[in-house]
Amino acid sequence: MTKYEVTLEKEACDGIFACLTRDPRFVEDEDGLATIDPDADPIYDATGEETVTVEAGRVVATFDDDRVDETKKAAQACPVDAIEVREVSE
Template sequence: MTEHARYTVTVDRDACDGVFACLVRDPRFVEDDDGLAGIDPEAAASLERTDATVTATFADDRRGDAEQAAAACPLDAIAVRDAADAEVEP
């Protein structure tokens, strides 16, 4: 079994405007109750939601899907990072 590098995907809820270009690039993105992009909690190893962000951690081979979703967001509301990098950010 191949071990995959852990990575995080963060949706900036303040920047998101519900365009949902991410949903067609990666099915782990979903529309949340507020009409903004969110992440399916069942698809993530862990998920943290605040008023300002939704951050999910993954350890799979689908980072490219998440990066395509982030690139498709016209508002730059999605960030994909190595999990180790996300842990040291303030």
């Protein structure tokens, strides 16, 4: 499995939500913009190894699973490049 970090810049997000259709862990937040919720996917159970922090307009999530391709597709679909995905070493 791959450990990877996902960064979502809330200020850059414009609420088009193209990411939501590629990775169901991206959801609409109370502010009408995207955020990340590991428990939002009805098909896959969150493992409990995920971390999500929100600070200064940035959502940073770390995952250790085999779904990095879905997340990369969500980032590629974002028309304002608000999402970055990078693999991290253990």
